[in-house]
Amino acid sequence: MFLSAEYRHRPEYREGIRDQTTVAMGIAAWGLMTGVAMVKSGLSVLEALLMTFIVYAGSAQLAAVPMIAAGAPMWVILAAAFCVNLRFVVFSAHLRPYMMHMPRFTRVISGFVTGDLSYVFFARRYPKPGTTPDELTGQQAYLMGNCAINFGAWMTASVIGILLANAIPTEWGLGFAGILALLGVLCSLATSPLRMVSAGVAGAAAVVAWALPLKLNILVAIACAVAMCLLLEKTPLAGRREDGHHA
Structure with a gap:
């Protein structure tokens, strides 16, 4: 989706990449710590990799992993992940006018790859949806540029954390760097x-x-x-x- 030539050739796509790069290190630190946490909680490398690529939601993963390790019922794990991710209902309601011109499958993929910071940067850059097809395409290109960096930073670091979990102590507290990145964006939006x-x-x-x-x-x-x-x-x-x- 975010590698589509329709978006990559637009200047808005490069703007999205540039903006998201400013917090990529925080996202990577958060992803690294999540990868480590999954393996140290008892998941196998294969299970942790599958969870990373299928779920792609750091806060939900961190909420679910201790419950999985403790043998909690599946409905409890799903309920916890659902509650943690309820904020995306708010995000999607706001993004609906920006994306309703696209096919349903494209909207689903866009929703999957859109993370917290991608949404924050997008909402700040475009407070209102475009009024022409070209403006809407430009806005989507910006969002996909954001998502490309966010997805790449998170997945790369998370996979490294999974593969090197036994060599990285959890006491490093790398997830705090991700929190600092979020706080930095929050302050810029105030x-x-x-x-x-x-x-x-x-x-x-x-x-x-x-x-x-x-x-x-x-x-x-x-x-x-x-x-x-x-x-x-x-x-x-x-x-x-x-x-x-x-x-």
């Missing part, structure tokens, strides 16, 4: 008072709801931030500030 408030609400809600099972604190954080934004956007002052105007 360009208005409304966005700052939403980030603060989400962070506070995630901490308060930390004890919830199945990482439901992530869903709580998203719901609280969305609810707060919808509430604040109804005020005239918030609307003017979001558009960059002063009262």
